[in-house]
Amino acid sequence: MLEERKKRFSSVEGGPWGCVVVLAAFCIQFLTFGTTQSIGVYNIEFLRYFETTAAKVSLVGSINLGVVLGTGPLASVLMTRWSHRQVALLGAVLCNIGLITMPFAPNLEYMYAFYGVLSGLGYCLVYVPSHVLSGLYFLKHRSLATGIATAGSGMGAAVFPVVMFKIIDYYGWRGSLYIVSGLNLHLLIFAALLRPVPKKFLKTIAAAEELQTLNVSKKRRKSEVNGCETENITPVNGQISNCDCNEIDTELDVNSTMLSADEKLGTYARLRKHFLAVFTIDFIIYWFSNICWNAGGAIVLIFFPEYAYSAGLSKENASITYTMAGAGSCIGCVLGGMLGNIKYFNRIGLYIGGNFGAGIVTLLLTLKVLHTFAGLFMISLVFGLMFGIILGLLVVVTSDLLGTEALGDGFGYLMFANGIGVFSGPPLAGLLIDMYGDEDLAMYLSGILTCCGGLTMCGVYVRKKLCGSRVRKEITINVEL
Template identity: 30%
Template sequence: MASSQKTQHFAPVDGGWGWMIVIACFFVTVCTRAVTRCISVFFVEFQSHFTEDYTRTAWIHSIVDSATMLCAPLGSFIGNRLSCRVVIIMGGVFASTGLILSSFATSLEYLYLTLGILTGLGFALCYTPAVAMVGKYFYRRKALAYGIAMSGSGIGTFILAPVVQFLIDQYSWRGALLILGGIVFNLCVCGALMRPITVTKDFIKSPELSEEELICKAQEKDSEEVSKFNKCSCCPSRTEYSFLLMPDFLLLAVSFLFLAYGCSPPFVYLVPYAISVGINHQEATFLMSILGIINIIGNITFGWLTDRRFLKKFRIFCYLLAVGMDGLSCLIIPVLRTFSLLVPFSVTFGYFDGAYVALMPVITADVVGVTQLSSALGVVYFLHAIPYLVSPPIAGLLVDSTGSYTAAFLISGASMIFSSSLLLFGNLVKKLRKKQEGPLPAESNPKLQIWNNSTVPYIVAGETDQKAV
């Protein structure tokens, strides 16, 4: 087990133990996001066993997804005060217990509590701190590191979807949930690998500091301000959440709301939709596997590409492209009624889903900075909670009332396209205003800008001037 003492560095190490953090985060995404997606494989089994309609059955998936995101700030809060290691191990115990208890379910309400709330809470305590740790260990290779770490969602879906179907066929859904509980318990191992890291205060006195040292200087100053405020019991988290006043973050947050509403129903209803148009269970489940493996390619290729020097300043537009393409894919799915036609959908949707998932923490870090990334991600995932909660049941209600999946998929696609368009419009307006305001004052360095948000000074370096690695 890694040492419990914090490792000190001048700047994010961009390697070394950081790759172990990436591997640990990879398996965290396998055991959280991939398992959540594979709950859709249980959809038909739950509906048949408990003789319930689409709407009530869909609440299971929406509750676990919503609980994961709703409790994300709790994971950040505990992780900031104890350690990521402690909170992830704690979450692993909760999530595993929830899945094991779910194997004894006697009603949907029982599953709402165990599979939905308890497992979702465990996932929340693991997911946000693990994602934030990657950002602390990487700077130059941040997008690539996140691409590899977040690909766990795709590869986990690719492997687990057929495995879960096999376990259901062999041991029934109860036995499958029991085995999943044992798999998810490995989150505790992932937590043990999360070696804490901090920035050393022993700076080399030099008239000219490198960009990494300047960034670390800003991070240390931020930490000092946080310490001062933590001493005041009346405002312990004032600096920790000061990014909430940033217009760029507020626009990003609104965009995430519409994205979260649109991205959930396709994962919940792809398998039931495929079965409804005459595709057998194995082929329908294989569509999820295809989506998962292509998701990996999207994670890694977009992560690698957006780390290149010529694309770093266009990260936000790469993200917008990915979200928009996912939306377009959802709009055309109602006309795809055979396995051979649904395979291209799984490829397209899976690729661009992997792309924007990998870029989401990156663009969040670009907006708020590394020192507030854990808290910001907690808020970002919290914003996903309500859309994740209501979108699958609303889609199920539309299916029950219309007898078709068309309206559900069309609304999902439109929501994702609106999310992309809103953020695109906001960024275009921002660029136009910068042109109208003219160049920066002569005394300011365009490659290195020091600004103040609330009481915390930040140093923002021009990433596009760094050599691609």
């Protein structure tokens, strides 16, 4: 009976609109991160035009990326009140308003406000709903679907630097921004394609996931309570009055049970339930890991074009080598999604490997023997590949740690962690360059921080070793309200 229901669930997941949403999410990330991650190409122009320091120029990109990622919780809150499509359309409008004002910028402070904050907020509101929605349409192929969607960010990072270099060379940095603004207007179209998941379909996916969780938990976690085998079931609020495993009905309507319980909870109890569902020990470890690798990765994304230029490459070759990070990221996102979609594959282990791989490659970037076009080309490509693997696993690892019910909230908090890392990394690296005049220090810092992201995530295995493997439950049994 269970196998028949699983087959029925897997046959309906996604559907034609699921494919459309994944494609729209891919295009949204192509434009969003293609623009934000390519701001490093403009840094060379800003340094000369405004005659300022590397730290101040780096703030333009770091504020933008920091707000893009750091305002994730706001996007999650809006998604609980509006549809994913409505939030994304609002974001598309805001980011275009911020971009169209950039050519009139009289100073860097102006750019901090309009490009950094306003466009950053807009990009967040269009990115988070598209990314979460692409995962909600799928269960069996969720990792692959989100990996394909995330590949758009790598493709954008591969294409935009070359395009921006050409249009800057022809139209100047101010004129080029009009073209970039025009391209970003397409976000309105792609946001409009984010059709909400049908409620009946969403319940089917949630029920299938719950059955899968129940089946896996019975195999992985068994303990003796009153002479019978039962799982670790954590109540949402209050105490569990009966642990008799024979009373657990695997055909329980999870959504109806949760909804009826929520209606009886007060504000404090709702908040308590929310934070207990999201901030598990494993997710907190994952949260800090994201701060580390985002701080390290953002340094490379912001400073690599300038670093390659100072290493002796021409502006054009520096832009070309920078695009390889985007190309590698595109491949890595799909590869990470495919590997993560394999049954019983260790996704957390792959995520940790991506962190260490990206960190080690960044440290190798400082070797002078590699400061050639071919050397920087390969370093950038491999870094992008490792970085893409991490990105391709973000949603599915969050889902593994929290479940579908808390995926939207959890991903919003995760974006906040990413924003902290992105906002703090580049200014610190710029400060080191200004103080010591050595750009290698920025890359050393980047590599160490990225490796720390992988090392921090190893805490999940340490926690499991010390406390045992605990399977999260999303059902409430005999709870005293």
